Amino acid sequence: MNTRRSVVVCHDLGVGWRPLPTPDGDSPAPRALRDSLDTVLKGLGSPPAEVRVRLHDRWDELVGPEAAVHCRPGSLEDGRLVIEVGEPAWASQLRWQSAEVIRRSADLLGDDVIQQVEIRVSKR
Numbered sequence: 702m703n704t705r706r707s708v709v710v711c712h713d714l715g716v717g718w719r720p721l722p723t724p725d726g727d728s729p730a731p732r733a734l735r736d737s738l739d740t741v742l743k744g745l746g747s748p749p750a751e752v753r754v755r756l757h758d759r760w761d762e763l764v765g766p767e768a769a770v771h772c773r774p775g776s777l778e779d780g781r782l783v784i785e786v787g788e789p790a791w792a793s794q795l796r797w798q799s800a801e802v803i804r805r806s807a808d809l810l811g812d813d814v815i816q817q818v819e820i821r822v823s824k825r
Contacts, residue, residue: 736779746779748814753777756789764802766794780816782806792820 739749747753756777761769764784771791775783781783786792795802799818806815 747777748810752810754816755810756782763805763809764795764797764815768798775821776807778814781790782815782817783819785821787822787824789822792822795820 703735703768735750742749742753758772759764760774763769764772767788768791771788772784772786772795775785782797786795792811795818803815807813
């Protein structure tokens, strides 16, 4: 509706998209999406995207196949992994095995990626 018309009007006025200039006046070169995403994640205290993908892909190895059915990874910021569970009984089980989850994470994700585990009961 009006969106199409406004694009035509802007185009007719010679206004188009241009990358923002850098401090030295040059236009920045295109960057890979992964690099930009990793920069944003780092600013949020999160590990690179590759580590987050590995966390999800190897979830059953990290928490064990039986527990993996009842929980999922939540946030991962500043070395603290939040695990969301649907039932209080599984929360207790995962709290009990949190040291093992941290140990396994060093092998699966790298040293110091997960330094602390927090368990939250939440509805799925």
